[in-house]
Amino acid sequence: MSGAVKFAIIGFSFAMLVISLLIGLWSKKKVTSAKEYFGSTGLFGPVAVGLSSTAAVASAFALVGVPGLIYSTGNAMNFWMLSSAAFAMAYIILGKKIRAMAEIGEVASLGDISDLRFNNNRLIKGLMSVIIFLGCIAYLAAQIKAGSELFNNLLGWNPILTGFIIFGILTVYTAISGEVGGLLTQAFQGLVMIVAGLIIIVSFFVMTGGFENVLEVVANAGTISAGDISKSFGPDLLNAWGVLPKSISMAWVIIPILGTVGQPQVLTRMYALKDPKDMPKLGLYAGLAHMVVGFFALVVAYGALYLVGSGKISPLAVADNAIFAYADYLGLYAQLFVYAAVLAAALSSASMFLTLSGNIIARDLPSALGKEFASGEKQMKVAKITIYGIGILSILFSLTSAEMVAILGTFGWGTLMSGTFPVFIIGLLWKKANSKGVTVGLLISLVLNIASLAGLKWPGALPWYVNVISLSIMATVFISLITKEEKIGEKLDLVMDL
Amino acid sequence: MDIQGKRTGIVVLIALLWGTISILGWNNMYMPGLYLGVLLMLLHMVLGVSAKQKLSLKFLVYPLLPWAAIWALSFYLSDMYANAFAGVMPSFSILGFHPSFSWTVILYWVGGMLTLTWGFIMNKDEWLSSDDWDEFKKKVALIDQKQKGGQ
Numbered sequence: 001m002s003g004a005v006k007f008a009i010i011g012f013s014f015a016m017l018v019i020s021l022l023i024g025l026w027s028k029k030k031v032t033s034a035k036e037y038f039g040s041t042g043l044f045g046p047v048a049v050g051l052s053s054t055a056a057v058a059s060a061f062a063l064v065g066v067p068g069l070i071y072s073t074g075n076a077m078n079f080w081m082l083s084s085a086a087f088a089m090a091y092i093i094l095g096k097k098i099r100a101m102a103e104i105g106e107v108a109s110l111g112d113i114s115d116l117r118f119n120n121n122r123l124i125k126g127l128m129s130v131i132i133f134l135g136c137i138a139y140l141a142a143q144i145k146a147g148s149e150l151f152n153n154l155l156g157w158n159p160i161l162t163g164f165i166i167f168g169i170l171t172v173y174t175a176i177s178g179e180v181g182g183l184l185t186q187a188f189q190g191l192v193m194i195v196a197g198l199i200i201i202v203s204f205f206v207m208t209g210g211f212e213n214v215l216e217v218v219a220n221a222g223t224i225s226a227g228d229i230s231k232s233f234g235p236d237l238l239n240a241w242g243v244l245p246k247s248i249s250m251a252w253v254i255i256p257i258l259g260t261v262g263q264p265q266v267l268t269r270m271y272a273l274k275d276p277k278d279m280p281k282l283g284l285y286a287g288l289a290h291m292v293v294g295f296f297a298l299v300v301a302y303g304a305l306y307l308v309g310s311g312k313i314s315p316l317a318v319a320d321n322a323i324f325a326y327a328d329y330l331g332l333y334a335q336l337f338v339y340a341a342v343l344a345a346a347l348s349s350a351s352m353f354l355t356l357s358g359n360i361i362a363r364d365l366p367s368a369l370g371k372e373f374a375s376g377e378k379q380m381k382v383a384k385i386t387i388y389g390i391g392i393l394s395i396l397f398s399l400t401s402a403e404m405v406a407i408l409g410t411f412g413w414g415t416l417m418s419g420t421f422p423v424f425i426i427g428l429l430w431k432k433a434n435s436k437g438v439t440v441g442l443l444i445s446l447v448l449n450i451a452s453l454a455g456l457k458w459p460g461a462l463p464w465y466v467n468v469i470s471l472s473i474m475a476t477v478f479i480s481l482i483t484k485e486e487k488i489g490e491k492l493d494l495v496m497d498l
Numbered sequence: 499m500d501i502q503g504k505r506t507g508i509v510v511l512i513a514l515l516w517g518t519i520s521i522l523g524w525n526n527m528y529m530p531g532l533y534l535g536v537l538l539m540l541l542h543m544v545l546g547v548s549a550k551q552k553l554s555l556k557f558l559v560y561p562l563l564p565w566a567a568i569w570a571l572s573f574y575l576s577d578m579y580a581n582a583f584a585g586v587m588p589s590f591s592i593l594g595f596h597p598s599f600s601w602t603v604i605l606y607w608v609g610g611m612l613t614l615t616w617g618f619i620m621n622k623d624e625w626l627s628s629d630d631w632d633e634f635k636k637k638v639a640l641i642d643q644k645q646k647g648g649q
Contacts, residue, residue, distance in 0.1 A: 075596075075599050075602070078599070078602065079602065079606070082602065082603070082606060082607035084607060084611040085565070085607075085610040085611040085613075085614045085615070087615075088611070088614040088615040088618045089539060089542075089543060089614060091618070092543045092546045092547060092614075092618060092625065093542045093543055093545070093546035094546060095546075096546075096625065096626045097546075100634060103634070103635060103638055104638055210594045211591070211593065211594030211595050212591050212594035213594075214594070215587075215588075215591055215594065215595065215596055216587075219587040219588075220587065234585070235583065235585065235586060235587050235588065235596065236580075236584065236585060238595070238596040238599055239576075239579070239580040239583065239584075239596050239598035239599055240576035240577070240579075240580055240596075240598040240599045240601070240602045241528075241576070241577075241580055241598075245526055246526060246528040247522075247523040247524075247525075247526045247527075247528045247531065249528060250519075250522075250523055250528040250531040250532050250535065251523060253532060253535055253573075253606075254519065254531075254532075254535040254538070254539075257539060258535075258538065258539055258542065261542075276626060276631060277622065277626060277628060277631060279622075279625075279626070280615075280618040280619040280622040280625070281619065283614075283615050283618055283619075284615050284616075284618075284619060287611050287615045291607070291608075291611065294607070425542070426509065429509070429542070429545040429546065430505060430506070430509045430545070431505075432506055432509075433509075458524075459524040460523055460524030460525065460526065461523075461526065462520065462523035462524060466519075466520055466523060467520055469516070470516040470517055470519070470520040473512070473513055473516050474513045474514075474516060474517055476513075477509055477510060477512070477513035478510075478513065481506070481510065490641050491638055491641050494634055494637055494638060494641075495634075497549065497550050497551070498549055498626070498630065498634055
């Protein structure tokens with residue numbers, strides 16, 4: 001890659017970073033209370049919330065890891081990437097109830113909803129916060145690593161310096177403007193991903209001539225080798241299931257689709273919506289944005305398979321480089337948008353998980369331990385310091401503990417789901433869900449998440465988190481069923497009947 | 499449709515379905531697992547849509563049941579064509595895709611997304627009408643007033 005191209009990519013990506021910073025600084029004006037700083041509660045319309053939700057859900061893994069997986073193992077991962085119906089489903093299941101909770105008490109974090117539902121039960125709030133924090137840190141570390149390595153590979157910069165420049169800026173605007181700036185910058189970054197996606201989708205058709213040519217190449221290419229690296233092709237790579245055990249495809253249908261309703265980045269956006277009656281429109285906007293991002297990942301993977309299978313580029317030494325190999329082949333315009341899109345994906349998810357982690361440390365966990373702040377001002381001050389602290393520690397941790405980040409990388413989606421399903425999904429859909437059931441469900445989730453992190457082996461080829469989620473939900477339901485029903489307040493009763 | 503008294507049964511069924519799907523997954527019985535997965539999602543949406551212990555039949559008829567049928571059909575066709583062309587180049591393609599994957603694109607992705615999302619918009623009042631929301635807020639305000647008065 002020539003120096004001029006590198007310069008253009010840096011300029012384009014940093015322009016996006018600077019615009020994000022400016023949006024964050026501007027958003028500070030909109031923050032007038034702790035409720036707005038922590039939750040953006042009831043502040044935004046469906047377009048901003050929809051773009052932000054898609055951007056926060058689609059992490060750097062969606063644009064880098066997913067094409068790599070499809071390149072290596074075929075279409076199974078596309079079930080995850082083409083899960084655009086999940087937004088409407090999430091809002092149908094829980095949208096009005098989560099939004100209604102913000103009408104019966106102060107809601108600026110998930111811990112607040114837990115308090116309202118389970119009568120300020122500290123153990124539930126504490127356990128849930130620890131599980132969500134674990135998932136957030138895993139996500140945050142993975143985004144920082146991906147974003148820093150992107151520029152490290154491109155420019156040969158020191159990863160820690162790169163991490164501090166990119167994610168240092170992100171930490172500053174996130175700390176200053178809280179969830180308000182977080183949501184608006186994510187919406188902007190979502191827009192960048194969509195524009196990049198549309199350009200790359202068009203370029204795919206121009207380059208390959210369409211999917212039929214890709215199928216032809218992949219079915220007939222056999223094995224392509226260059227030096228020590230080889231890639232085997234075959235028609236089964238492009239059937240619906242790919243070449244992984246088919247139970248993995250099953251998991252990659254159920255977990256992303258149903259799991260979307262259990263992601264904090266989706267739950268918190270439900271109460272950020274101004275008018276709950278806009279929830280169906282929100283489902284449409286988020287779903288359409290997700291469709292573009294999902295198709296973006298699909299064409300990149302198919303494009304890389306086509307290029308390698310037809311001998312236009314050498315087999316990839318690292319499958320995760322599929323998106324960069326594809327962009328490099330297409331030329332400058334693709335490189336500009338692909339690098340910016342990957343950075344946008346990393347930034348949007350990182351800012352989401354940074355504010356979530358900050359909220360947990362500065363707001364939910366202290367309250368679970370019985371510590372209340374004297375004022376909203378004081379709480380925001382503590383949160384800002386916490387966000388700076390978590391930001392700096394995460395950058396250092398991500399870039400100096402590669403092995404631990406890789407292990408934590410298996411956490412995230414499933415861990416977050418196992419921490420939120422007992423409290424919010426079962427808890428808000430079923431009045432008989434009681435604090436004993438939810439506590440046991442969360443305890444099982446925490447213990448099994450940590451045991452899985454430590455290497456616990458599960459039967460079959462299913463991803464481990466499916467087992468953890470199942471056991472945690474079953475425990476919540478059956479313990480609630482056999483223990484005494486708890487009386488719920490009048491206002492909560494109205495929410496649950498809505 | 500009145501679901502009073504059925505809610506606990508549905509939640510227990512949801513818990514049992516999670517367990518069953520995991521066991522099916524351990525044994526690579528992915529097709530029954532996928533069909534039960536559709537049922538699992540449908541039950542969550544039934545609970546989410548129902549208000550005041552009543553499920554809107556209109557919302558069930560569209561979009562929920564067509565969405566469930568579209569997804570079940572998508573998995574069936576994807577598996578049928580994967581088996582029909584296992585290890586060989588398919589004799590035809592649909593939209594340029596392998597016939598097995600084409601149904602994932604057409605039914606699972608586009609069909610599922612449009613059916614559920616568009617149906618949600620078309621029948622939004624069955625999910626939450628302006629009257630229901632206003633009534634809810636009024637009742638909350640009344641309770642607040644009552645509680646303040648009692649202090």
